[in-house]
Amino acid sequence: MSRCHLLLNRASGGNQRGIDAKGVCRTVEAVFREGGHEMTSTLVPPGKIEQELKRVISTNPDTVIIGGGDGTVSTAAGLLGGTGIAMGVLPMGTFNLAARDLGVPLDIAEAARFLAEAQAFPIDVLDVSGHACLCTTILGFYPEFSNIFEKRDHGGHWWKKTIKLLAGLRSTFMQARPLHLSWESDGGNGKARTKFSAFVPGRYKDTAGLIPARTDFVSGNLTAYVGTHRSPASALRGILEYTLGLHEKNPELTLVKATKMTLRDSRRSHCKAMLDGEILKLAFPIELRILPGHLKVLTSAATLFPEQETEEKT
Structure with a gap:
């Protein structure tokens, strides 16, 4: 029997959309207890x-289930990483990128059943100047734009936010100040004028879809995607190519794999960044490094190692 604790963020996007937080707690507790766990x-x-997570960690549970959005999950990953305590992700946010990446169903009851039966696996974490990143860190126009509508529409549906992004792409892209980035890495050095750059542990899947999805959770590498798009039209074309799974073939996107x-930045001392859904102000130089197997998460072998699953079926 494992000892588990659920921490649910009252201010998560899911709560803003009317999800009953107390009802979620009752559902998760019941499912885990039926599965033979203390909860x-x-x-x-x-x-x-x-503060509360540090208190829970001090009691040394086997697993902590985090109910919240990607920002809450990232905060928890930073504290749970290296402790040996497994983290489960209960999707209570807007985009729920971490939950999607780890194969967790978005329905609360289904997610609870999945987590109660899941195994704990170690995965890589991207350290971004001392901040834990599980999904993606974005620099450029997108953090500026997101900061505006997140203050106004916190907790909205992901598809509504995507529509707003596309509708405001032209004006936001044109107004955004470019970054004059240079980078040094064990995967190569370079520089670029960019209005959009993303940095992920592992890499993005080269499959079609509107929401970014990662793979290579235990590769020991990070991947940098540095866009050199100069116009809203080319940026929109880049988004379209991503949704079709063709982003790695985009000539206006430089890919760098490194540890x-x-x-x-030759002209700035700091910039805004979106790290797993949270807007941060980061000072240059920004240091990124992959932390191999740093965090134990609840998921399935099929999610982390899809190639092995395919080989077994064939």
């Missing part, structure tokens, strides 16, 4: 996630 839960008010990377 307790805490509803955490805004701004208290770190560590240093970013500098």
Whole structure:
């Protein structure tokens, strides 16, 4: 029997859309107890996630289930990484990138059943100047634009935010100041004028889809995607190519695979970044390094190792 604890962020996007937080706690507790686990839960008010998580970690549970958006999950990953305590992700946010990446169903009851039966596997974490990144860190026009509508529409549906992004792409892209990035890495050095760059642990899947999805969770590498698009039309074309799974063939996208990377800007001392859905102000130089197997997560072997699953079936 494993000892588990659920921490649910009261201010998550799911709560803003009317999901009953207390009802979620009851559902998760019931499912885990039916599966033979000990389960307790805490509803955490805004701004208290770190404090409460540190308290829970001090009790040395086997697993902590995090109910919240990607920002909450990233915060938890930073604290749980290296402890040996497994983290489960309960999708309570807007995009729920981490949950999607780890194969967790988006329906709460189904997610609870999945997590109660899942195994704990170690995965890589991307350290971004001391911040834990599970999904993606984005520099350029997107953090600027997202900061505006997130303040206004926190907790909205992901597809509504995607439509707003596309509708405002032209004006936002044109107004955004470019970054004059240079990078040094063990995968090569370079420089570019860019209005969009993304850095992920592992890499993006080269399959069709609107929402970014990662693979190579235990590769020991990070991948940098540095866009050199000069116009809204070319940026829109890049988005279209991504949705079709053709982004790695885009001539206006430079890909760098590395284990560590240093970013500098010849004209700025800092910039805004979106790290797993949260807007941060990062100072240059920005240091990125992959932390192999740093965090244990609840998922399935089929999600982490799809190639092995395919080989077994054939």
